[in-house]
Amino acid sequence: MELKRTLSQVGVTLLSLVLWTSSVEAAQYFRYKDENGKTVLALTIPSELVSKGYEIINDKGRVVERVAPALTVSQIEMRDAKIEAERQAELDKKRQDEIDRKLLKLYSQPEDAIRVLNRKIEDVEGLIKSNEAKIESIERQVAELEERAAELQRKGMGVPDRLTVKLNGLEKDKTVAMQVIAMQQQSRLDVLAEFEKVIARLEVITGER
Helix, strand or coil, X not given: CHHHHHHHHHHHHHHHHHHHHHHHHCCCEEEEECCCCCEEEECCCCHHHHHHCEEEECCCCCEEEEECCCCCHHHHHHHHHXXXXXXXXXXXXXXXXHHHHHHHHHCCCHHHHHHHHHHHHHHHHHHHHHHHHHHHHHHHXXXXXXXXXXXXXXXXXXXXXXXXXHHHHHHHHHHXXXXXXXXXXXXXXXXXXXXXXXHHHHHXXXXXX
């Protein structure tokens, strides 16, 4: 009985020795550069050199892990700027996707937008022509009234107040008509610029020109 106990203890001791030996053989090493830039392979790494990066080598000489050097302040700023740029680009893409979705609800193809553009331009040009005709009519009336006033003056007669009031009213109407024309001309430019972008974007989305 005592012999069996002794053999059992010996077995446990041998097993522990084998496990310890295996543990030693399977040890991992740190490969890093010291203060002088020399490569070092050791079981430990000085804490002050950890931030410079290192490699973990297994007992077979293979790299099992690489730890990159800690980033500098400049590198951190560059990394954060890149992350922010990517985040902003993603937001811009989402916004553009939403704009495209709404655009396709209005126009299924570039030709649809061109037809709407033509109608808008026709409306604007109609208003311009209407006011140009109004101005021509006003100018004829003014010319007639001025001729009448001149005739009265040649006869030694004064110009009636009602004639003067009429002339002033016509001049105001002409000014308003000219302002409307200027506004519509600018509106035409704005519509063209707006639809130029719309049509160009529809060409991109639909692949049609």
